[in-house]
Amino acid sequence: MIQKLIIYPDERINIASADIRHFDKDLDQLVEDLKDTIEANNAEGLAAIQIAVPLAVVVAKDPNGEWHVFFNPRILKRAGKTISTETSLYLPNITEDIPRAEQITFIYQDRQGKQQSMTVSGHFSYLLQRKFDYNFGGTFANKLDRDSRKKVEKKLSLQGNVGEFNADSNFSNREYFKSAINKLLFFEGVSLFVPFFDVTKETLNSWYNYGIFATIATILLTIGYLVYAKWEASRVISCTGCQVISFTAVAIKYFVLITVLFLASYYWVNPN
């Protein structure tokens, strides 16, 4: 049966697919669905996550039109470096140059769960590298640098697919605290440049007052961040030490930054 494809900006594509543990009859239906969906979309291959099934299964057609089904594939060896011009069903109408290995050797399990290995090169190799990446939650956007990713985001948004690659289903609410602190401190940082311009004492005073406000607000937010992060970590049984130290380190970094910015503001922006 033809299944609906996951299309950008659907975040489920980031899910790391689970290895197949039971080689039971359900897999036959999944493989048939993948083949039908490939044919319907005039494609060459699909990873199961592309039809929203988070299992490590890839179905692909080789250049001779022969079907291959790979369960739990792992690329073992890569040889030669090349640039492959690729498209992806996840990213409609996007074509990008992606660095790939010319030849790969990989292991996988067949329909009976028996381990096999295969070496492929050229176009089929690039296709499989792209499909196998999906199993681990990676699209070809992961292979692009930040600027190229932004350009792809822009192109997609012009097609009506508005989103961003850094959308994150695993987002912690404590990031909101960091985001607010960053914004407040950014403008306090901006205030340090104000004395370079010919501005009135009142203007300087206003910026300095903002600095005081930002200092108090960010201290409170950092304390809030710590309290929230501790509460969040406590929800996960037994996972304490490094979590606590991790967000404590973030808080210390902020306290240092807040202090430095405030001192700079006090001695440099303060008109009094």
Added chain:
Amino acid sequence: MARLVVMGGGVSGHTAATFARDMLGEDHEVVVVTPNSQWNWIPSNIWVGVGGMTKEEVVFPLAPVYEKAGIDYRQAKAVSIHPEGKEDAETPYITIEYTDEAKSGETEELTYDYLINATGPKLNFGATPGLGEGTNLGEHTVSVCTADHAEHANHELEACIEKMRNGERQAFLIGTGHGMCTCQGAAFEYIFNIEHTLKEQGVRDMADITFITNESFLGDFGMGGIHFKMGGFATSSKVFAESLYAERGMDWILGAHVNKVEAGKVTYESLDGEMDEQEFDFAMLIPPFAGVGLKAFTKDGTDITDTIFAPNGFMKVDANYNAGAYENWKASDWPRTLQNPSYKNVFAVGIAFAPPHIISKPMSSPNGTPINPTPPRTGMPSAMMGKAVALSVVDMMKGKSTEPTHTASMSEMGAACVASAGKGLFSGTAAAMTVYPIIPDFEKYPGTGRDLNGTTGELGLAAHWVKHILHHIFIWKAKLKPGWTLIPE
């Protein structure tokens, strides 16, 4: 008065002994038997191995700490366990052999009421021909498993740097020295520190750096991979690790069982059954771990080592050792109380307990050679187990319970991996990755078996500071300085 004997003074043993001592009061006795005179904060050995720290910064003498705490410290190695005592005395005992200079070679019988086995691993260099003999590191490679090894690794690294300065190209090979190794995280961290150091020394362009591992994908870490957040991205440890290696121009060899080490060359078998070779000028290869080789005997002297210990030498605890094939594995196979099923006053923690099975997907080459990471149970999980068992034993010694009162199952426990590159306060970077639970629970979390909301991470300078803070805070804790009980595991 009852006596608790803790065999081993590493992360789990030290944690168990010190917490037990703290809670037992003066009425009971705590004895630690460990062949080492010094405690080593092993994660920082990585920095010793690249000259970022001295050996003295990562070790401290145990005797004064135990003296202050009121712990009876014997610098000795445990040789055998006699859980039923002997014919004329039913009190269980262990035999120990002293390793300190004054009493070296002397043996003694040490009775116990409760016994915690925290003997850690035997560094089984002898498992790979050429990697070493028995527990001794061979001449061709280096290691960062102990502070002394790390110091030696740094000397070898310095020699390579000197050669590169003189225009001689050097090949670096970092990774696992056998198909059944654990601790890929240490090798992962070390390779990034090597790369960072070479860059700082201005010789990076003269080095070819390759990672060799028994993992079937980069970022498996013996846990079947981690799915975590990086810079706002939900990403898997595979995608993350591959991009880090690629950015730094480092190559990798996957699914490799190193089966022979010679001067300047390793031979390895791949998961696809092929044999291959890799040349090196500098190689840091982690050895596989095994139990320390303790024996066990009944009252009449019958050898019951096979009853108490698994074939790999690790002690059996309350785990399901009959889980069968991969598809049948469950999180509940993993032990909760760490109590030995045959002798209820005996526990095993840290690396010393026998895991019911591996965590990653089991794999072997077409030739039948198993090539997969074995379960990591060092660091934080180790300390958590040590503390939980100490609390149980304290309750049992005080007569509050006849059964263990605390549990520490790796299937209900998260783990953190802080991988840093560089040591400078403002120049390094690191990734702090957490995973929950360590053992995938396929029933509770269908699919990957992991709770994605329990995985978080910090990347960059803050995470780098985590590593610094961990170093100082855990050494502070291990020295039992003020407030040590408040510091989390």
